[in-house]
Amino acid sequence: MNVNKDLQNERNKCSFNVRELTEFIDGGKNRTLERKHIEKLILAQKDELFGGTPEDYLSHKEKYERAIQTNVIILKIVQDFMRDANGGDLTNYRDVLTTLLNFVVSREGTPFALHFMMFLPVFLSQADEEQQMEWLPRAWNCNIIGSYAQTELGHGTFIRGLETTATYDAATKEFVLHSPTVTSYKWWPGALGHTANYCVVVAQLHTKGQCHGIHSFIVQVRDEETHMPLAGIRVGEIGAKMGLNMINNGFIGFNHVRIPRRHLLMKHAQVLEDGTYVKSRNSKLNYGAMVFVRVVIVFDSVNYLSKAVTIATRFAAVRRQSQLKANEPECQIIDFLTQQHKLFIGIATCHALKMTATKLWDTFNEVQQQLRGGNLERLPELHALACCLKAVSTADTAALAEGGRRACGGHGYMRSSGLPQTCAVLDAACTFEGDNTVLLLQTARFLVKVWRGLDTLKLTPTVAYLRTTLTEGFNDKWDNTVEGIIKGFQTVSMRKISECVSCMAKRMMSGMSQEEAWNMTSVQLVAAAESHCRVIIISYFHEEFVKVSSSFSPALRRVMKLLVELYTLYWALDKLQDLLKYTSISKTDTEQLQERYEDTLNALRPDAVGLVDAFDIMDEILQSTLGAYDGRVYERLMEEALKSPLNAEPVNRSFHQYLKPLMQGKL
Amino acid sequence: MELSMSANEDLAKERARCDFNVSEITNILDGGIERTKQRKKIESIALSNGKCRDVTPEETLGPKERYENAIRKSCLYTKIVKDQVLTLTGLEVLGSNSSVLRRTADAFFKDISPFLLHLGMFVPTIMGQGTPEQQSYWLPRALDFQIIGTYAQTELGHGTFIRGLETTATYDPDTEEFVIHNPRLTSYKWWAGGLGKTSNYCIVVAQLYTQGKCYGIHPFIVQIRDEDTHVPLPGVRVGEIGPRMGFNTADNGFLGFDHYRIPRNHMLMKNSQVLKDGTYVKVASHSKLTYGTMVFVRVMLVNEVAFNLAKAATIAVRYSAVRRQSEKISGEPEPQILDYVTQQHKLFVCIATAHALQLSSNWLWKTFSAVLADMRGGNTENLPELHALSSCLKALSTSDSAALIEQCRLACGGHGYMLSSNLPLLYSFVTATRTYEGDYTVLLLQTARFLIKAWEQAESGKPVTPTVSYMEEAVVGNKYKWNGSAEGIIKAAYYVAAGKISSSVASIRKRMKNGKAFEDAWELTGVQLVAAAETHCRAVICDVYRKETVRLTANSSPNVKTVMDQLNMLYLSHWALERTGDLLRYTSTTEDDIISCQQRYEELLAAIRPNAVGLVDAFDFPDEILQSTLGAYDGRVYERLMEEALKSPLNAEPVNRSFHQYLKPLMQGKL
Secondary structure: OOOOHHHHHHHHHOOOOHHHHHHHHHOOHHHHHHHHHHHHHHHOOHHHHHOOOOHHHOOHHHHHHHHHHHHHHHHHHHHHHHHHHHOOOOOOHHHHHHHHHHOOOOOOOOOOHHHHHHHHHHHHHHOOHHHHHHHHHHHHOOOOOEEEEOOEOOEOOOHHHOOOEEEEEOOOOEEEEEOOOHHHOEEOOOOOOOOOOEEEEEEEEEEOOEEEEEEEEEEEOEOOOOOOEOOOEEEEEOOOEOOOOOOOOEEEEEOOEEEEHHHEOOOOOEEOOOOOEEOOOOHHHHHHHHHHHHHHHHHHHHHHHHHHHHHHHHHHHHOEOOOOOOOOOOOEHHHOHHHHHHHHHHHHHHHHHHHHHHHHHHHHHHHHHHHHOOOOOOHHHHHHHHHHHHHHHHHHHHHHHHHHHHHOHHHHHEHHHOHHHHHHHHHHHHHOOOOHHHHHHHHHHHHHHHHHOOOOOOOOHHHOHHHHOOOOOOOOOOOOOHHHHHHHHHHHHHHHHHHHHHHHHHHHHOOOOHHHHHHHOHHHHHHHHHHHHHHHHHHHHHHHHHHHHHHOOHHHHHHHHHHHHHHHHHHHHHOHHHHHHHOOOOHHHHHHHHHHHHHHHHHHHHHHHHHHHOOOOOHHHHOOOOOOOOOOHHHHHHHHHHOOHHHHOOOOHHHHHHHHHHHOOOO | OOOOOOOOHHHHHHHHHOOOOHHHHHHHHHOOHHHHHHHHHHHHHHHOOOOOOOOOOHHHOOHHHHHHHHHHHHHHHHHHHHHHHHHHHOHHHHOOOHHHHHHHHOOOOOOOOOOHHHHHHHHHHHHHHOOHHHHHHHHHHHHOOOOOEEEEOOEOOEOOOHHHOOOEEEEEOOOOEEEEEOOOHHHOEEOOOOOOOOOOEEEEEEEEEEOOEEEEEEEEEEEOEOOOOOOEOOOEEEEEOOOEOOOOOOOOEEEEEOOEEEEHHHEOOOOEEEOOOOOEEEOOOHHHHOHHHHHHHHHHHHHHHHHHHHHHHHHHHHHHHHOEOOOOOOOOOOOEHHHOHHHHHHHHHHHHHHHHHHHHHHHHHHHHHHHHHHHHOOOOOOHHHHHHHHHHHHHHHHHHHHHHHHHHHHHOHHHHHEHHHOHHHHHHHHHHHHHOOOOHHHHHHHHHHHHHHHHHHHHOOOOOOHHHOHHHHHOOOOOEOOOOOHHHHHHHHHHHHHHHHHHHHHHHHHHHHOOOOHHHHHHHOHHHHHHHHHHHHHHHHHHHHHHHHHHHOOOOOHHHHHHHHHHHHHHHHHHHHHOHHHHHHHEOOOHHHHHHHHHHHHHHHHHHHHHHHHHHHOOOOOHHHHOOOOOOOOOOHHHHHHHHHHOOHHHHOOOOOHHHHHHHHHHOOOO
16 A cells, blocks of 8 residues: 555554554454454445445435445345354344444445334333334344334424324224324434334324323334335425435324234333223333433444544644745644644544443443342433433534544545535434433433432432532642542532522522523523533543553553543633632643643644554545545545546536526527 | 415514514614615515526435536526626626625525636636736626636645645746646645636636746636637646535536646736746735735625524524424423523524624724725735734634534524525535635634734834734733623723733743744644634624624614614623633633623523514525525424425335335345
8 A cells, every 4th residue: 555655654653552552442352353354344345335426426316325225235244244243142232233333334324223223222122022022033134124203393302292193092902193283293213214114103192081191102104015105104205414314314294094002112101902001110211222322322423533533633644734934844734733732632532432431331231230120229310421421422522523624624625525424423413312402401400409409318429529529628729630620620510500509599589480590590500511521521531541551551551641631631721711710720720731731732743643543444434535544635535526427528518508608698 | 284384473473572673773784774775676686586496405416416507597697687786786786795696696506606706706806916907808708707717726735825835837938928837736726616617717826937936826817618618728627626515516626737828918917027028027015915805805704604694593593483392381381492591592692793793894894995095005004904803803703603503503403404494504604614715723823923913012012003902001911800891891801812912922932931943832832822813803803893883873763772782792791701711810800790790691681582583584584595494484494394305306206216126135135
């Protein structure tokens, strides 16, 4: 391979073993080998997967067709591999899912994502055993393709407001699904437009004249043989979006469609044959699937951010612009501190969020054991944590990827860079599966409850700091170390929650209702929940690093330690106003922080390319003219441009039809 | 499924409760009642014939079909402008008034017209840099669209740092021609809008060589395609650069020359000339005069992003009045999301910023015109200040607008992600302006250079220019004591700017003391310098926005005065709260001051709430220009979303062919 010289130089001076870091990121040596094996299988079908006109030159309809073509191949490869590897066992579902998500080769998503991300998990968490036996094998083998339809045209985050109804008819032992208004049409589910033939539909359950709130139903949407929509169902796709144009988002409406009684998912609630409603044991159990999906979203966001920083960092090493000193040659833009400031935080964030999400995931699995034993103590806490973690990680990754895109100047605006599509995926995550503002308010609700019960409640681990920060002398003396900054953030979070609570109390004293006071204070509540989340991420990142670093080689330990430092300093400086307001930090301390931050950027500079190489994203998955491993940036930009159908002919027909008549005054 | 045709009731109620005269604010934003009248006349001419509409949504077409459609509509629109609008307004509309034409063009293009740079850069460059003879030769043909031109400066390998451009123009006295050449791939011109397939002429910026010496970059007019056949001329390699995040109908192009010859007088010679024998003659102090076109283009850009932000705010506010979600009080019907303070927090600052930027851009234009008049008298003293100001104003306004448009999009939840909402396209358009015509970071560093110089002058007691006069007071070192009035906040903002500049200066000096060269010290302080320039610019915007609001509403009705003042205060408190860290650090603001500022801010949100829809109505966008399912005047949000979806070509058939080819074999295990 002919590698760009600057990029080669960067690799030569990298201070640590890249492969070691890759294996850590993958989760072990074997995992890396496994991934590489799948990559080989994918490359064996390179022509079918990556040949032909680049997807950006296709129309909306052609993009969909391409998405089906390529993703069917990928699905088959991963399915076969997993079957060979663990005999189709579902125990390691997260691995299957992350593997699939890692190998999405279409840059605007895949129509099969929802089948694995929502359809199957919902079955696992909401169907009773008999229903699981009936449906799961077929779904797992992709004999049926499913989607998950909850959001409606007029109703999103507030699911109690959904309008679709499922009314039980005891005479025929069926539910009648109906969409009474245009606002009740389901809108957004991936794959629903033209791909899925089954769908989990969330609807208001009515039986014996009473509404029991929302429940999930499995509904056949299309004929398995002809794929034609079934009678009474109106289904289609919702049109072009900012990104994710290959996941085939759809709408669906029901006109008195009848489904069997047993198509209600009955693990938590049942409707008996005579129409009697039997309530679930614990409604909180539904949190489970939500926590799962939100953790998966964090992993997936990290995935996309690591693509974006790989592209932006390699480009910054190849691109030369301006002179640092007069008469010197133009320098690599990665040498500019302002550029390092934009990029390195992205690298650190990938690690910070991944470690945090992994820890949340592990904790969640432990708690699942307790749940089965009937102990629900930690569920609200983990739910609150998953909410704010989803919100903060999607917002951060979207912003940092966008920052990376802008750091590539105009070329980052080219779709051939892969950056606009990557940003569009991350952007979507900010509003789907719970809008970020709404999620932060949920976390805030939990925090306020904890704060109000501080004297009496037994505090669960992630909020235990709320009490320790109150102990005398906790934060009297500012300390510029990572531990010190974490303590500072804990104080900030505690103070913000406490201020929200007293602000609401004040407003209620002056006559506002509790709801109004909550709404008036919500800007501050959102900020408080964010602060809490920052405490968790920074301290988890730090703790996990300390825990795992003993197995690192000294060189890797050094560079990872720098990343932890960088991450902590970055957020300390970003939230300086909070620290100044709530802690004893002095002006001199802040100046030292700034200086140390700048020194850390400098220290990381020589390892920057090595750090992104360690994400080990192969060119075929990265799909970027700016970010390819060999750094042939300008050549690839031109090669891709020349593939444009417009460039296939020197003069476009519109010249003769319109331009020429206009210029000659004959239009 | 019956889709109702009647207008949304919530929106009608909002309009009924609006307590000020909407058209009064429209007139203020347009720059006077006469301007409003003319704009409306132009809009009605251009929009009434329905030629701006598409049958198939543009975003479902492939890039090639989209381009062809854009050319068709560009020609139709140009013809309307030529035949009907110009007779009404005269050529003047193409100059400083061109924002009206730009605004109306948005009804024809969801994305952008391939002709954008013809009037946006080609014509202004000839006006700014051509000699009178050159102007009289080229301008009539260009203004009549007999030729279509663009402007090619940026190269594949070179952007903001224009001294690094590689394209060469070497004078050959034997034939009295320039030889234009691209020595390597990185020197290919890249990005120019309309260059790929549309333009037949192009202004090319190249390094001028004559008599064996390089004189730096100069502009040349180059014919690239045959006027009759449109085929690229021999020695010219031209094409389009491929799909982008936005601007996809602008056929941005690449261009390379292989020893391509053009006549000597195709060099634009107002500021410098090459004589027949190859002698280079400098006519005017070149570097300063070219500032002129740059400032002009930046003023236009600020105006344009303000206008696009106003669109996004209109869409998001109207949608928030129609959308109902969640329960604020249990048992009550779902409230309009506009009633949530978090939503108001996201949206109202967008309305205020649209005003702030629009008024700042008008103000900068006025100031600039005055300086231009000075320059004719030979006085170029104020140019560096104006240039620094236009640099940071461009940087901040494009960056603020992009961020706020994105905020509007996010505030519309999932529906904001639909292209039919028009918010994604607005964002992708405006975010590009953050990079082109001077990248955000680079521009702020330029401003920082000016600020540091000014600070040193102030330190040594020398007089400084008006926009930095605050330094004279701040350099003394007293801490400013907060008071919550508008003037107090503005003053505090200036003190913060001064504090940051002073810290940057200290940082640079410390590093130099430790043995670093100035350039290295400057570079290491880059992050702080950018922040300092940003704060300076923010203070200027706050100041200008305040003064212009007071001036423009002097004769307004009381309620208009009130609401304009509330918006202005909202903007000021918003930024004070965003920068509390700076205030705590560089002024003697206390925690209590901040708490009361926060409270005032929340009260302002509540005060503006009933007038929010009226305020966006005052931007007065016809639906054709807004092009949004979520933002149309009648509020038929859900019906329009569904109507647009049904137009998707995928929905024309119940089963797509890929089912038979791939899906079915997969599901039946036969793949």
